[in-house]
Amino acid sequence: MEWITFEFGIYAWLMYQFAFQPYQRPFKQPLQTSHGKWEVREGIILSLTDNLGKTHQGEIAPISWFGSETVNQALNYCRQLPPEITTETIYTIPDSLPACQFGFESALALNNQNSHHLTYSGLLSAGKAALQQWGKLWEQGYRTFKWKIGVYPIVEELEIFAAFTQIPKPVKLRLDANGGLTYDEANLWLQKSDSSKLVEFIEQPLGLEQFEQMQTLSNLYNTAIALDESVATFNQLQACYQRGWRGIFVIKPSIVGYPSRLRQFCQTYPIDAVFSSAFETEIGRNSALNLAVELANPHRAVGFGIDNFLSPNTPGI
Structure with a gap:
């Protein structure tokens, strides 16, 4: 190719x-x-x-x-x-x-896209704190949540995950490992995710060098796998597509490179793209959301629900 x-x-x-x-x-x-x-x-x-x-x-x-x-x-x-x-x-x-x-x-560029119709995924803290956070975000309108895993021992995180499965409200959960799982741990998380019917996808379960293993896992389970660190820059995004990845691509526009090049790629190849924040100020956020409106999968929430970690605006800018 x-x-x-x-x-x-x-x-x-x-x-x-x-x-x-x-x-x-x-x-x-x-x-x-x-x-x-x-x-x-x-x-x-x-x-x-x-x-x-x-x-x-x-x-x-x-x-x-x-x-x-x-x-x-x-x-x-x-x-x-x-x-x-x-x-x-x-x-x-x-x-x-x-x-x-x-x-x-x-x-x-002119940021002239209307992003008000986008739905957002709310970011939760790693560990038990997530169980106290999701309810407040739910009241703010969030229905999709992203929870960091691979931070604490897997036994502890699976206990927290079990508590999430008891939530009486309809939610979608994204599990973001940031490449921090072993192959056996990834299998276990995917098994639990398949059983729960709660998980939209597991994001970057393994490291960048384990592309083939993530391809294998994506074919073994119903729960989708999304690449994130593996497609951080445009060259990485292009390379993973060439190597046959047809799952979900989590794209942080602020670090992927030229917007025009990303736009041309997404318009040429209809990838399943989820656009995500890099914790920018409002200036970078508006530019990133402008691309998300145009290029992201409209059926998935964008990953910009981060106000509980950083305020949208920065004093002095």
């Missing part, structure tokens, strides 16, 4: 005044995953001012442990740019800086 190539849309080489501002947003409560504890969201807000004096903003929101560049690498890239840049500069950002690709190109 030949490598898939995509062309960027045609833009005149326009000139912009360029400025950027780093930010830090502490989580209301640390986010615990199999990768560890995340306490502060760092990123960069960039501004492009055109020759009419209109300023366009974008956001660079890396998650290095997820496959993007680091915040420092993004800052170094911004610092070496001149105060005036062109769109030609934007479209020569290397693939090693996918969050920069997203931030700069999204600043050029």
Whole structure:
């Protein structure tokens, strides 16, 4: 199978005044995953001012442990740019800086899609705290919930999961392992999920290097498997599609790379895409949701229900 190539849309080489501002947003409560504890969201807000004096903003929101560049690498890239840049500069950002690709190109785009009709998946904390959180989110209108697993011993997490199966209200549960399960643990979770009829999908049960095992598991159980870390960047997304993945793709637009390239891919190949937050500010969130309206599977909730971890807006931005 030949490598898939995509062309960027045609833009005149326009000139912009360029400025950027780093930010830090502490989580209301640390986010615990199999990768560890995340306490502060760092990123960069960039501004492009055109020759009419209109300023366009974008956001660079890396998650290095997820496959993007680091915040420092993004800052170094911004610092070496001149105060005036062109769109030609934007479209020569290397693939090693996918969050920069997203931030700069999204600043050029018009966020004109209406996202009010989207349904949202509410993020729950790992461990027992999730059992106290879901009810409040239910009252806010959430019906799909995402729970982090692979954080605590599996016996403890399965006891919590058993409590979820007793919830008297109709909910969908997404189990997000962040690649933190063993093959035997993944089998056990899939068995329990099949029996419960509660789980929409298990997200990234195994590590990136275990693609074939996840393919095998997807054929053994009724519960769907979604790739997440395995498709973090555009090159990874494209490679997994080429290798035959036809399950669910969880896409974080803010770290996948150029929006135009993602759009062209999704319009060419009708993948089952779930769009998800990278804990951006409202600037990056609006750009990501704009893509979700256009490209995501309309029958699945988008993964942007994260207000209980970070407030939507950031003071000073």
